[in-house]
Amino acid sequence: DQQVKQNSPSLSVQEGRISILNCDYTNSMFDYFLWYKKYPAEGPTFLISISSIKDKNEDGRFTVFLNKSAKHLSLHIVPSQPGDSAVYFCAASGSTGTASKLTFGTGTRLQVML
Amino acid sequence: KAGVTQTPRYLIKTRGQQVTLSCSPISGHRSVSWYQQTPGQGLQFLFEYFSETQRNKGNFPGRFSGRQFSNSRSEMNVSTLELGDSALYLCASSLGTGGYYEQYFGPGTRLTVT
Numbered sequence: 001d002q003q004v005k006q007n008s009p010s011l012s013v014q015e016g017r018i019s020i021l022n023c024d025y026t027n028s029m030f031d032y033f034l035w036y037k038k039y040p041a042e043g044p045t046f047l048i049s050i051s052s053i054k055d056k057n058e059d060g061r062f063t064v065f066l067n068k069s070a071k072h073l074s075l076h077i078v079p080s081q082p083g084d085s086a087v088y089f090c091a092a093s094g095s096t097g098t099a100s101k102l103t104f105g106t107g108t109r110l111q112v113m114l
Numbered sequence: 115k116a117g118v119t120q121t122p123r124y125l126i127k128t129r130g131q132q133v134t135l136s137c138s139p140i141s142g143h144r145s146v147s148w149y150q151q152t153p154g155q156g157l158q159f160l161f162e163y164f165s166e167t168q169r170n171k172g173n174f175p176g177r178f179s180g181r182q183f184s185n186s187r188s189e190m191n192v193s194t195l196e197l198g199d200s201a202l203y204l205c206a207s208s209l210g211t212g213g214y215y216e217q218y219f220g221p222g223t224r225l226t227v228t
Contacts, residue, residue, distance in 0.1 A: 043222055045219070
């Protein structure tokens, strides 16, 4: 049972344009959401997070939006740069029980073209 | 500060054998989590240890086990290896237990079972 879903396995975007990566979740106990970025031969690195009490969090070129009623979050990268080409994982966590572990999506491979 | 280290980086084993993977967390981090990454499945949570105690466990068979030592170093063991165990095994450390704490990942151990 995939509780965190990233339905687009890949995305190609032109340099300078906006990249939008989407993520859906099913567990209503999740109240903290994160995005990780992974380059080949490296472990994932934390990018940005958002708590369920907010609907938007910004950090430089990266913005995460959360729509709790739709159980949906998205990561916007503006402007996209070639160095952003990587696999992006959405993750979610809650405070108790099985939700307290970090649950990851299957990842979206972003390619930013010159 | 040194990052999370994992040894070995690459491993080739035969079906039926067992394997032990090692993880050294960032100094001061007391929580270690293990994940299995396979194509199309994203990062699947295996287990989390905090202060030598298993705090959470994913949906993996009993062939997968782990432990944590008093210096926070952790090992995971897979017995009676199957072809489907071929994957990248990632270890992550954090200051506290649960998904609310930022997790820092090591580069992973690539296990190939033939």
